[in-house]
Amino acid sequence: MKLAIMQPYFFPYIGYFQLISAVDKFIVYDNIKYTKKGWINRNRMLRDGRDATFSLPLKAAPDSLDVYERSLSPDFDRNKLLNQIQGAYRRAPFxxxxFPVIEQAIGFPDNNLFFYIFSSIREICGYLGIRTDFAVSSEIAINHDLKAQEKVLALCEKAGAEVYVNAIGGMELYSQDAFAARGIELKFIKSKSVEYSQFGADFVPWLSIVDVIMFNSVEEIQRNMLGAYELIQS
Structure with missing residues (x-):
C-alpha cells in the first residue's frame, strides 16, 4: 500500500493532486503548526496574464496554534473571492x-480552517475522478508528540504502508535507511513540466489547480497531467 502525508493547502497546484492520485491512502495533517509564510491558506491564479495571489483571511490567533485550531475571519467574504476568480477566468474554455466546483468549495459553510480546506481538496478530487482514500492525522492512534520523520514513520506503520511517497522538496528531510529499517520503501514524486494555453499568452507555470481546471477538460487532465510525474529515490 502506497501512502502520502501532507499539510492541507487551499486549491494547491497540480503536483499536490498528482501526489494524491499516486497513492492508495492520503493522510492530511490537521495537528501541525500553522505557518504564516507557507501556502496553507493562499495560492496564485492568473490575472491579466500574470500571477496574482488570493487568500483566505484568518481570525487573529497566536502563532503557536495548529491548523485545526485556526478559523476563517468573521469578515471573510466568500462572494468576493468567487467574484475575483470569476473575473479572472470567465472567458476560459472550461x-x-x-466554476460550479469552485463555487461549491468556496461556499462550504464551516469556518474551521482545516475542515474548510480539506473540503475543497475533496471537491477537486471528486471533479477529477481521484478515488484515493483520505484520513486525518489526529484521528490515527499514534504518539502525536513525535516530530518530523519519527511521526511520519509512526503514521506509516499504523496505516500499514509498504511505500511512503513524499513531495520532492522533502528529499533532505528523510532517510532511506530509517524507512528501510521499518520495512518501508521511501520514494519522492517529481512532477514533469506541463504547459497548456492560457488565453494565448506566455505560459505562467505552477498556478493553483483553479487555473488547470479552467483551461483543461477533466479528460485532458486525467490523460496528460495527473500522471505526469516520476517516482524516484534520493
Missing part, C-alpha cells in the same frame, strides 16, 4: 464546468 469555465462553465469548473
Amino acid at each position: 469555465y462553465s464546468s469548473a
Whole structure:
C-alpha cells in the first residue's frame, strides 16, 4: 500500500493532486503548526496574464496554534473571492464546468480552517475522478508528540504502508535507511513540466489547480497531467 502525508493547502497546484492520485491512502495533517509564510491558506491564479495571489483571511490567533485550531475571519467574504476568480477566468474554455466546483468549495459553510480546506481538496478530487482514500492525522492512534520523520514513520506503520511517497522538496528531510529499517520503501514524486494555453499568452507555470481546471477538460487532465510525474529515490 502506497501512502502520502501532507499539510492541507487551499486549491494547491497540480503536483499536490498528482501526489494524491499516486497513492492508495492520503493522510492530511490537521495537528501541525500553522505557518504564516507557507501556502496553507493562499495560492496564485492568473490575472491579466500574470500571477496574482488570493487568500483566505484568518481570525487573529497566536502563532503557536495548529491548523485545526485556526478559523476563517468573521469578515471573510466568500462572494468576493468567487467574484475575483470569476473575473479572472470567465472567458476560459472550461469555465462553465469548473466554476460550479469552485463555487461549491468556496461556499462550504464551516469556518474551521482545516475542515474548510480539506473540503475543497475533496471537491477537486471528486471533479477529477481521484478515488484515493483520505484520513486525518489526529484521528490515527499514534504518539502525536513525535516530530518530523519519527511521526511520519509512526503514521506509516499504523496505516500499514509498504511505500511512503513524499513531495520532492522533502528529499533532505528523510532517510532511506530509517524507512528501510521499518520495512518501508521511501520514494519522492517529481512532477514533469506541463504547459497548456492560457488565453494565448506566455505560459505562467505552477498556478493553483483553479487555473488547470479552467483551461483543461477533466479528460485532458486525467490523460496528460495527473500522471505526469516520476517516482524516484534520493
